[in-house]
Amino acid sequence: MAGQVAARHRARARTLSIVIALGALLAPVVATAHELDPGFLELRETTPGEYSVLWKVPLKAGRRMSLDPVFPTECSATTPVSSRPSGRGVMERWRLECPSGLAGASITIGGLERTYTDVMIRIELTEAEPLTYLVGSTNPTVVVGAEGQASQGALGYLWLGFEHILLGIDHLLFVLGLLLIVQNPWTLLNTVTAFTVAHSITLAIATLGWASAPAAPLNAAIALSILFLGPEIVRVWRGETSFTIRHPWVVAFAFGLLHGFGFASGLSTVGLPQAEIPLALLLFNLGVEAGQLFFVLLILALERAFRVLEIHWPRWAEMFPGYAVGSLGAFWFIQRTWMLLGG
Amino acid sequence: MRAALRLPVGITRARGEVATSRLAPAAFLTALLVPGRADAHLVNTGFGPFYDGISHLFVTAPDLLVVAALALLAGLRGHATARGTLLAVIIAWGLGGFAGLLTAPAVVWTAITTGSFLLLGALLAADRELPVGVVIGLGALVGLIHGFLNGAESAAAGIGFVGLVGSLAAVAVLATLISAAAVSLAEGSTRVAVRVAGSWIAAIGILMLGWLFRPGA
Numbered sequence: 001m002a003g004q005v006a007a008r009h010r011a012r013a014r015t016l017s018i019v020i021a022l023g024a025l026l027a028p029v030v031a032t033a034h035e036l037d038p039g040f041l042e043l044r045e046t047t048p049g050e051y052s053v054l055w056k057v058p059l060k061a062g063r064r065m066s067l068d069p070v071f072p073t074e075c076s077a078t079t080p081v082s083s084r085p086s087g088r089g090v091m092e093r094w095r096l097e098c099p100s101g102l103a104g105a106s107i108t109i110g111g112l113e114r115t116y117t118d119v120m121i122r123i124e125l126t127e128a129e130p131l132t133y134l135v136g137s138t139n140p141t142v143v144v145g146a147e148g149q150a151s152q153g154a155l156g157y158l159w160l161g162f163e164h165i166l167l168g169i170d171h172l173l174f175v176l177g178l179l180l181i182v183q184n185p186w187t188l189l190n191t192v193t194a195f196t197v198a199h200s201i202t203l204a205i206a207t208l209g210w211a212s213a214p215a216a217p218l219n220a221a222i223a224l225s226i227l228f229l230g231p232e233i234v235r236v237w238r239g240e241t242s243f244t245i246r247h248p249w250v251v252a253f254a255f256g257l258l259h260g261f262g263f264a265s266g267l268s269t270v271g272l273p274q275a276e277i278p279l280a281l282l283l284f285n286l287g288v289e290a291g292q293l294f295f296v297l298l299i300l301a302l303e304r305a306f307r308v309l310e311i312h313w314p315r316w317a318e319m320f321p322g323y324a325v326g327s328l329g330a331f332w333f334i335q336r337t338w339m340l341l342g343g
Numbered sequence: 344m345r346a347a348l349r350l351p352v353g354i355t356r357a358r359g360e361v362a363t364s365r366l367a368p369a370a371f372l373t374a375l376l377v378p379g380r381a382d383a384h385l386v387n388t389g390f391g392p393f394y395d396g397i398s399h400l401f402v403t404a405p406d407l408l409v410v411a412a413l414a415l416l417a418g419l420r421g422h423a424t425a426r427g428t429l430l431a432v433i434i435a436w437g438l439g440g441f442a443g444l445l446t447a448p449a450v451v452w453t454a455i456t457t458g459s460f461l462l463l464g465a466l467l468a469a470d471r472e473l474p475v476g477v478v479i480g481l482g483a484l485v486g487l488i489h490g491f492l493n494g495a496e497s498a499a500a501g502i503g504f505v506g507l508v509g510s511l512a513a514v515a516v517l518a519t520l521i522s523a524a525a526v527s528l529a530e531g532s533t534r535v536a537v538r539v540a541g542s543w544i545a546a547i548g549i550l551m552l553g554w555l556f557r558p559g560a
Contacts, residue, residue, distance in 0.1 A: 116391050166394075302516065305523030309422045309429070 037089065037265050038160055039109070039119035041069050043102065045126045050078070051096040058089045058117060062339060065117065070108040074099055102144050103128070112140035116167065120156060132156060157267065157280040161287020164266035165295075170222055170332060171259055172295055177229030177325045179299055181236055181248050192296060194249040198256025199263055200285055206264035207281045213261040216340040222262050223332035225255035230326020237322065263288055392502035396509020399493070400517070404547075405456035406493065406510075407517075409485050412463035412544045414518040415537050417478050418525020419467070424475045425522040428482040433515050435486025436493070440507045443494025452492060454555055459485045461548025467541025470534070 037058040044052045057064050075098040083092045098105065102123065109119045112135065121133040123144055133142045134156035165171055178195065182188045205211045228251075232244045244251045267284045400406050410432075417428035463481065466473065490511075497506040528537050 298516070301520055305519045308523040308526050309425050309519070311426060 038117060039065070039067055039089070041107075041109070041119060041121045042124075043096070043107075043122070044124045045102070046095075048126060049097060049099050049101055051098065051102065053092075053094050053096050055092040056086060056089045057092065060115075064090045065111070065115065067109055067111045067115070067117070067119070070110045071096065072098060072100075072102075072105045072107075075102075075105075101125075104143065104145060106141055106143050108141040109135055110140075113137050118160060118163065120160070134159060155283065157284040158287040158290075160266060161263075161284040161289075162291045163287070164263065164284075165288045165291030168262070168266070170226060171262065172292075173325055173328060174222075174226050174229065174255065174259065175292060175295060176299075176321065177226060177233060177329075178248055178252055179296065180233045180322060180325070181229065181245055183236075183245075187248060190249040191252045192292075194253040195256040195259070196289060196292070198253040199260035199288075202257045202260025203263045203267070203285055203288075204260075204281060206261050207267055207277065207284075212264075213258075215265065216336065218258065218261050220333060220336040220340055221258050222255075223329055223336050225258055225329075226325060227329030227333050228255070230322065230329055233322035233325060237319070392497075392505040393509040393512075395500070395502045396497065396506035396511075397513040399496070399506070400510050400513040404551075405453075405460055406489050406514075408544050408547065409456070409460040409463060409489055410514055410518050411521055412460050412467055412541060413482055413485060414521035415525045415540060416463055416467045416473075417482065418522040419470065419529050419534065419537055420473065420475065420478055421529070422526050424478050425526055427475060427479045429515075429518055429522055431479045431482040432486040432518060433511065435483040436490035436514050437511050439487040439490030439492075440494035440497070440511060443491040443496075444498050444504060444507055445494075447495050447498035449495075449499070452488070454552065456489060456492065457548055457551045457555065459488060461545055461552065464541045464544030464546075464548055468538050468545055470538050470541075 039058050040054070040056040042052075042054040044054075046052055053069075055069060057067055059065065075096055077094050078097045079095040081092050081094045083090055085091070103125060107121065109121075112119060115137055118134055118136045119140075121131075121135060121142055123131045123133075125131075125144075128145065131145060135142055175192075175195065178191050179188070182191050202211075206213070229244075232242060235242055236245060263284075267281065400410070413428065413432060414425070417425040463485070466481075493510050494507050497503055497510070500506065502509075525537055528534060
């Protein structure tokens with residue numbers, strides 16, 4: 001009896017810790033879930049002063065984001081821009097001529113300062129090591145090869161992964177839903193591990209180009225995975241059971257496979273040499289795991305704090321996270337299905 | 344705006360951004376003790392105003408130390424006092440912040456914000472049996488003052504209401520975690536460790552005040 005009361009108390013504390021976590025980390029970006037894919041700019045020097053440009057612009061709400069690289073005024077395009085859709089972005093290619101070369105030149109991503117999106121810039125000069133930069137809204141300009149503006153190489157992908165999970169509210173909401181369902185620490189460990197393994201598998205598969213999932217149905221399916229957890233959370237409240245409640249790790253693994261394809265959208269390896277892709281993939285995944293682990297640990301720490309402080313919450317507050325998970329899952333599913341159907 | 348410090352956070356990014364976070368303890372202490380030029384927008388995380396607001400708490404020494412000292416002080420008085428103080432500081436921070444956001448005054452209250460965590464640190468180190476009402480009242484008072492300044496800074500920095508909500512969320516989470524830790528540590532010899540933390544906070548306050556009021560400052 002005492003054990004049941006303690007378990008219920010733990011469950012309530014976890015529920016409320018999720019209220020705080022939801023409010024603290026998720027609410028501000030609800031409306032922008034999955035609109036934060038990074039851009040990618042590659043400049044490859046073919047002959048001195050001549051460059052092949054590859055510019056992958058992410059989409060926002062299905063439209064090309066208003067981002068464009070700004071080169072030094074002496075540079076000029078020598079071919080028209082060829083453009084084609086590519087996954088969740090638009091791929092553009094052209095050739096650029098810069099008589100004085102790009103070493104020491106400033107390149108700005110115009111429009112980036114108005115977004116939360118990052119852009120990875122990769123520059124291959126004929127007589128230098130490749131340079132890789134990560135620019136964002138606060139720092140949309142790079143000076144090629146400048147001292148004090150270190151080329152990050154593949155390390156930039158670590159940050160991209162961390163950023164992708166923290167701003168990818170749908171992924172975090174799914175993790176939250178799982179936390180609401182799991183009943184004990186061992187199941188929690190199994191479940192989080194299963195989700196991690198599963199999304200790592202499909203992230204790798206998608207990044208290495210072995211398989212891919214079309215963006216629109218994938219996003220709808222990810223929303224469905226969140227919606228799926230809503231009724232399961234209600235069952236937990238009612239003391240009922242189900243396959244998901246008994247074996248949440250199975251559900252975490254199955255849906256984790258879907259989420260992995262979603263993570264892949266944040267990892268743009270277009271243009272990267274094959275040799276660099278595994279390292280980029282590893283670091284990106286590590287960044288994702290670090291963000292996910294931070295989120296889970298924060299919730300667990302808050303859960304413990306509420307128990308220690310003996311904070312009791314009103315019933316509506318206890319139920320809020322479950323309804324938030326279900327409602328947002330339903331909203332996104334309808335929204336994304338509508339977009340999928342061309343609405 | 345009041346003095347605050349910048350700490351490198353995150354990873355190395357391109358131009359004008361934060362540097363790596365390999366801070367030597369000495370550099371950290373120096374940064375804590377030397378109030379910098381008033382600067383409203385301390386950290387631009389690139390994640391948007393909400394995350395900027397969260398970061399703001401962690402790079403503003405007076406705010407961070409006052410929350411830590413208050414949470415430890417309340418935690419030592421038991422879970423009931425901790426709960427009351429937590430509620431008081433969150434509400435007061437929110438109300439003060441909203442007032443600061445609306446009025447957006449260009450004020451410099453460094454001595455007051457430093458004095459507030461110095462006072463709380465000293466009370467924590469002394470471990471006096473303060474009445475519950477006094478601890479909660481202190482929580483409300485520092486919440487109003489620091490929240491007001493946070494709101495004013497959010498307005499000046501252009502991160503507005505969302506930034507304020509971010510800093511309020513950070514205060515709530517940090518105060519909850521520290522209060523719970525203090526309640527757990529309140530019994531036995533570990534209580535001394537909490538008091539020692541209070542003495543360090545007070546010492547930092549004294550050094551900061553000394554710097555503020557040094558001859559020729």
